[in-house]
Amino acid sequence: MKRIGRYIIRGLIGRGGMAKIFKVELPGIGKISALKYFDPDPLTEKLLGENRLRDLFVTEARTMAGLNHPNIVAIQDFDEHEEKPFYVMEFFANNLGTMIGESYRTEKPSRRIAVHKALEYTRQTLNGLACMHDAGIYHRDIKPFNLLVTAWDTIRICDFGLSKLRGESFDGPANLNVGSPYYAAPEQEKNPDAADQRADLYAVGMMFYRMLTGVLPLHAPGHKSYRPPSRLNSDLDNHWDHFIDRSISVDPGDRFPDSPSMLQALDKLARHWQDQMEIACRLPSPDPPPPSDAVDKVRLPLRHAPLKVYPRQAGRVFGLDRLWRPKTYLRPDYNMKPDGQIVEDRSTGLIWQRSGSKTCLGWQQAAGYVDHLNREAFGGRRDWRLPTVDELISLLRPPQETQQLCIAPLFDTHQRWIWSSDRRSFIAAYYVDIELGFVGWQDFSAPFYVRAVCSVE
Numbered sequence: 001m002k003r004i005g006r007y008i009i010r011g012l013i014g015r016g017g018m019a020k021i022f023k024v025e026l027p028g029i030g031k032i033s034a035l036k037y038f039d040p041d042p043l044t045e046k047l048l049g050e051n052r053l054r055d056l057f058v059t060e061a062r063t064m065a066g067l068n069h070p071n072i073v074a075i076q077d078f079d080e081h082e083e084k085p086f087y088v089m090e091f092f093a094n095n096l097g098t099m100i101g102e103s104y105r106t107e108k109p110s111r112r113i114a115v116h117k118a119l120e121y122t123r124q125t126l127n128g129l130a131c132m133h134d135a136g137i138y139h140r141d142i143k144p145f146n147l148l149v150t151a152w153d154t155i156r157i158c159d160f161g162l163s164k165l166r167g168e169s170f171d172g173p174a175n176l177n178v179g180s181p182y183y184a185a186p187e188q189e190k191n192p193d194a195a196d197q198r199a200d201l202y203a204v205g206m207m208f209y210r211m212l213t214g215v216l217p218l219h220a221p222g223h224k225s226y227r228p229p230s231r232l233n234s235d236l237d238n239h240w241d242h243f244i245d246r247s248i249s250v251d252p253g254d255r256f257p258d259s260p261s262m263l264q265a266l267d268k269l270a271r272h273w274q275d276q277m278e279i280a281c282r283l284p285s286p287d288p289p290p291p292s293d294a295v296d297k298v299r300l301p302l303r304h305a306p307l308k309v310y311p312r313q314a315g316r317v318f319g320l321d322r323l324w325r326p327k328t329y330l331r332p333d334y335n336m337k338p339d340g341q342i343v344e345d346r347s348t349g350l351i352w353q354r355s356g357s358k359t360c361l362g363w364q365q366a367a368g369y370v371d372h373l374n375r376e377a378f379g380g381r382r383d384w385r386l387p388t389v390d391e392l393i394s395l396l397r398p399p400q401e402t403q404q405l406c407i408a409p410l411f412d413t414h415q416r417w418i419w420s421s422d423r424r425s426f427i428a429a430y431y432v433d434i435e436l437g438f439v440g441w442q443d444f445s446a447p448f449y450v451r452a453v454c455s456v457e
Contacts, residue, residue, distance in 0.1 A: 017044035071128030093446035097145030118211035124155040130259035142203035205247025306421040355412035360447030386421035415449035
C-alpha cells in the first residue's frame, strides 16, 4: 500500500510541470482528500531549477492557506515526504472543464451551460477572486479545469501555482508562458509582470462566453470574424454582447477595473435575464412540435443488465456523440402516480423515483440505498435497482430554450449527477449529468445521487 506521509494513495488525479496531484485517504477515518506532491518534470526543472520550483510550491501552499473563502479550495495539511514538500486540500470529483467537455484541444466546441447556471458560476468565481485580489494576489491561470464544482454545486478556485503577489516580479525565463492558451490575457502572454486583477477578469469573461455559447471567441471584439454571444445563443441579446465585449477587451483599460465592478455589471445582467424570463413565461406556449419517431429508433425495452464498458467503447455502446451526449433522444410519456413519489414512463416501461437520494453517495453506497428502498417497499414495490446508462439517458431532453424553462419540472432537480449500474473499471462507474445532459465516469468514491428504477410488470 503506497503512501505519502501518513496518507494512502488512492489514485493519480493529474500532474503539472511542478507537481503531481493524488487522491488520498486518511487512515482510520477514511476521509478522502487531494494531495499535491512536489515532483517537477525534467523540462520545467531545467527551465527554472529545483530550488526555484520548491520556493514556488511552498509559496502556493502558503498563499492558499492564507485565504479563507467559500469559493476558494481550503488547505488541510502541509508536510514533507522523502524530503519533498506536499500539501493536502479538499477533494471534489468534478470541475467545470470536465462538465463542459473541454479537452486538450481547447479550441474544440464544448457543452453549453444553462444561462442561469452560467451566471451563478461566474458570480461565485468573481466572489472568490475578489477575496484574492483584496489580499494582493493575482491567480493568472483561471480556466475551467481550475474551478472545482462541489456536490452542492458551488465553485472552488484551485491551483495557485502561477499566482503572484502584488508588486512581485517574475524571475523565470523570458520565453516561459504563464497561464493557459485562450484564457490568458494578451498582456499576460507578452509580459507576466504586467498581469494584475484585470488579467484574471479577462479569463472569467472568456469562460463566461464559453459557458453561454459552447465555443471560444477566437478573435477579439471588433475583429471582423468575432461573433458576439447573441449570434450563437438565441436566448441572449445585445446586453450580453456589451458585457462580454468589455470583459475580454484586448486593452486592460477598457475592461472592468476590479471584481466588484464586474460583479455589479453581472448582477445587472442577471436582473435583465430575470425580466426577460418573466416576459417569456407570460407569453402563450408555442404549439408543440409534431410527434417524433425518435423512440422508434431505439431498441425497447432498454437494457437493464449492468455492463463493464471501457471509455473508448462508450460512444458506440451507449449511443453518444463526441461530447458524450445522446445521439438520439427518447420521447417520454410520463404519468405521475397519485402518491407523488414515483413516475411511470409508458414509452419505455420504466418506473422511476421522482426524487431519489437526498444526499450524495459513493457508488458502493448506492447499492445500500437501493436495498433500503426494497426493504421498505418504497412506492409499494420491492424490485428497485440502480439504472443503467441506457435507462438514465431516457430521462435526458435536448438543450432547453427559454420557453421550456417556464414549465415546472416533473422530476426533482436536486439530484443532478446520478450514478448508473454500469462500470468503467473495477474502481470506477458511469454517471449521467441530468442538467447538462451527458454521460461521464468517476471512481466509486465520488459523491453523486441515486435515482432508482424498476420495470412495469
